[in-house]
Amino acid sequence: MCRTFRILLLFTVFGAWLTVAHAQDTLQVHGVPLWKTGMRIEKYCAIMEEDADRPLSFEQAKQAVFQQYTDSFQLARNSPRPLLIQWIRFAIRNQSMTDTADLYLSMGPHYFASLYDTAGLLHKSGIYETTIEGFAKGFLPLQLLPGQVKMFWLRTEDRRSHLVPPSLTLDTPFTCYKLVAEGMQRDRMLFLLLSMLTGSLFFISFFAAYQYWLSRDSSFLWYMAYTLSSAIIGLFWLDIRHQLSLYSAVFHDLVFAFFLYCVPVLYSLFIGKMLHLSVQFPRSWWLVRILLVVAVWQMVLQFVTLRTGYFLFSKQFGYFVSMAPVTLLNLILLGLTAFSREKIRWFMFCGLLSMLLLWCMPMIVFPKIEFRLNKWNMVLIFLPFYFLLGLTIEAICFSFALSYRSKLILQEKNRLQRQYSADLEQALARRTAEIARQNESLEKQKIQQVQTAFEKKLAESEMSALRARMNPHFIFNCLNSIKLYTLENDAQTASEYLSKFSRLIRRVLEDATAEKITVAKELETLQLYIELEAMRFKDKVRYSIRVDDEIDQDLVEIPPLLLQPYVENAIWHGLMHRPQGGAIEVAVTQPADNCLQVDITDNGIGRAAADALNSKSATRKKSFGLQMTAERIDILNQVYGMQAAVVVNDLTDNAGTASGTKVTMKIPLF
DSSP states (O other): OHHHHHHHHHHHHHHHHHHHHHHSOEEEEOSSOOOSSOEEOGGGOEEEEOOSSSOOOHHHHHTSOOEEOOGGGGGGGGOOSSEEEEEEEEEEEEOOSSOOEEEEEEOOOOSEEEEEETTEEEEEEOTTOSSOOGGGGGEEEEEEOTTOEEEEEEEEEEETTOOOOOOOEEEOHHHHHHHHHHHHHHHHHHHHHHHHHHHHHHHHHHHHHHHHHHHOOHHHHHHHHHHHHHHHHHHHHHHHHHTOOOSOHHHHHHHHHHHHHHHHHHHHHHHHHHHTHHHHOHHHHHHHHHHHHHHHHHHHHHHHHHHHOOOTTGGGHHHHTOSHHHHHHHHHHHHHHHTOOSTTHHHHHHHHHHHHHHHHHHHHHGGGSOOOOSTTHHHHHOHHHHHHHHHHHHHHHHHHHHHHHHHHHHHHHHHHHHHHHHHHHHHHHHHHHHHHHHHHHHHHHHHHHHHHHHHHHHHHHHHHHHHHHHHHHHHHHHHHHHHHHHHTTOHHHHHHHHHHHHHHHHHHHHHSSOSOEEHHHHHHHHHHHHHHHHHHTTTOEEEEEEEOTTSOTTTOEEOTTSSHHHHHHIIIIIITTOTTOEEEEEEEEEEETTEEEEEEEEOSSOHHHHHHHTOHHHHHHIIIIIHHHHHHHHHHHHHHOOOOEEEEEEEEOTTSOEEEEEEEEEEEOO
């Protein structure tokens, strides 16, 4: 039963095909006809329009059902589908038995066109086709041998709303070249005007780019982008109308998908920047931003759909890329421009209005008028010319707005300059009077400053002299220790001592002329000195140096050799008289951000017992070293405005017996 049904279905399809084929007449030619004009062949054609979401292959198209060509198929140009594909079938018989029929098929301007016979693809054509150039974009050659009958299939592909009504003409080589020559003669004025408008837009965009380079004003950047996009549109229509083969098919689709939306987006941003619409009308500008986003989405959607040839909602594609959002955007911009408070608003308003009128008026008025084809009427019936003309007039009006704004800015600068000059003169007069009143006090202050500077230099010189006196005294103590080991014939200890002493001498020489050194360097010098003294007293001197972790020893600076005299005094006066020796602890803390505290603690015999021993050498050391250090602290306080202080406390045990001495030194950080 199923097999019988299939056979009946095949016979039905075959019968339908025979009916259509019989209804479709075969065009008769006799070699190459001697025609003066081409022959219209629509009545010999059958037509089929694709309605699937994916384009059909040639084999699939051959199996499709064709209908006799009628004018109703011209309504397809209003189809909402993104890609409009039609197949036209016709048959030609060459009645001549001796001559080959070399003919041309003129199918009008289509984006893509392909000619097939039963064997497959013969030729390609179309304004998007990059493999051919010149007038061949509108013609397809076909050839019939003597007595041959051929069936041809013509596939045309157009973009939405740009389908040219099917118009098929069979031409001889003579009528073909004649038609091309007549077309070039008619189009010369259109080519000239389109070239002038496109060149003007390119010139304006280069001028805007130069102005932006000079002023770095973002208004010129948006203006340049807008005019450059308009110029690219001009090149696009020149290439489409005059078949110049400037661009690839991808670039053609890119411009076709973007130009209706990109240009309004760019000049909307330019107008908003020039008139500060986002500040004057914040709520309305949010609506403009939403429409701009919709326009950008429409650009991407249309480009992707045109390149892939597939869209999920192909039947409703026209709604997704409708010009309604862009039209609403222009109307809102027109209203906001008219109500703006900027002085240049009428330049912007006239430019936008002229562009909209030239864009809409031809599409409304000209379809109702019939024109005779000549060089001027070719301009009138080419609707993109009006859109390009509107863009050029709009760009010129916008350039007037930029120039007038520059004039307003210059006037404002001149006004501010005059106001500034007047204010400066008044301020100068007041300042002159004030200077006259202050001359006497300034003279007194100058004398006082000179005197203060002299006293400061004198104090600095005195401090340098004290530091120079202290260094030899310190070296003298070290030399005594070296002498002791030499007399005892202890070569190894003497060598170790000399090594430490050389390091100490180098440190002292490096710091001798420095006003400040880091805490790390000062403690390194102090440690070397204590180690030398410990070796001299046969390791009876023990020590520890402790620095708080919060102190950056390599960053905090203090005057050099400020701690050594107090450590020396503790060793000689406190620990020297104890048979078992003693310990010295040096603790460095920072109780405040601008103050460093150093505590030097020893467990010696104390100051009272040391005074009772009445050691002459110790007395000299104390009076020399500590006295110079006290003088240095006084001078530092005077020169740098410091408040350094030294406090000495006697330590006692629980029984009240002296157990050592603690020296607390507070050094301000500056």
